[in-house]
Amino acid sequence: MVHTRYESITTPDGAFDAFCAVPEAPNAPAVLVFQEVFGINDNIRGLAGRLAEAGFLALAPDVFWRIEPRFERKDESGLADGFAMVQQLDFDLAAADITATMAHALAMPGCNGRVGGVGFCLGGTLAYLFATTARVDGRGPDAVVSYYGSGVHGLLDSADRVECPVLFHYGANDPYIPAEQIDEVERALADRPDVTLHRYDAGHAFSNWDAPSLYDETAARTAWDRTVRFLDERLRPV
Template sequence: MPSSHYETITTPDGTFDAFCAVPEATPAPAVLIFQEVFGVNDNIRGLAVQLAEAGYLALAPDVFWRIEPRFERKDESGLADGFAHVQQLDFDLVPGDLTATMAHALGMPECNGRVGGVGFCLGGTLAYLFAATARVDGRGPDAVVSYYGSAINGMLDLAPRVECPVLFHYGADDPYIPAEKIDEVEQAFAGRSDVVLHRYAAGHAFSNWDAPSLYDEKAARTAWPRTVDFLGEHLR
């Protein structure tokens, strides 16, 4: 069984926590998991453990640490709090936090030098930012998976800076990301054979089993094996 604990990540303006799940066999590839608006909660910790069970060193950084350290909410009742935190999130500082987490992962003895990222909702946007901006000693992540990142369309100018393979998951019935927005992402990466985009007959946050009105079991159970296979292809 994987073990878990919290790591302390150091940045130029402070430290923050990252939930860590360690696989039985190390060193292993690291995968950073980027949170939804609900924070690093049971859903994100559960996904970290699932990745550790699949043989990855999983790290979930607390991106709300400057606003409310260790913030977490469990379900739809926490949406208002989560959205309020997103409004306060400084997206100019976030890339540095993601890079610091990547550097920390690469420095852990349990990491074999390969690193990827997976993000959901807010984290889907952060995963895209991670791919475009995180560089440690000149190298970026080796693969990234983004689930329904609604702010990606406002950042498509960064697409040329995305050097690693990327897997995008979107719900075709997402009220926050209409079909034409998904088309824009697809068009931004047209011609990139290492970028894959899937659409599911589901809404927003379909992977979050902690939010019953959002969770779509069929879509989630299709997307997750694709995620693990994609990471396996590029991190193993």
């Protein structure tokens, strides 16, 4: 049975909440779950729960906590509010918060010492930031999955700092991420055999079942199966 709660993550300038879903089995790999612009809502909590059902210790940090703690919107009706939050987000501070979350996850009694990340929309960009910036005692994450991160192409000057396997998911019909930007990401990491990029016949946020006009069940199922398999192969001891 999956148990859920909130963890308090400490930083030098305060503490913030992270939603936590704990699997039944002990000694699980940790997976940080990075939110969309809608905050830690039912969709993100549900995804964390699904990861816990798959045997991962899931931890979703509230990256908007400095602006509005526990900010949450449900679907397309909250897009304007979500975009307004992103405009105020300090990505350097968010990167520091992500590192603090990684350190917290590694220190949790139920963690097996390995940690990955998966992010959606805004969180897809934060997942890439996780791969390039988060280091705890000299080590970074062990695997990262990025779903349709619209800011990734603007951060490719740090591609050489990616030290772990990365899986990218993009919608080929995404109105927010032109094909040229996806091409840029693919080219920047083309020489990395541990980096895989998939494109789906879908639009933006195709994984979000709480946003009916965006959700694409076929693409979501295929991407999720690939995500769980990718994390399984890289986060569980042989």
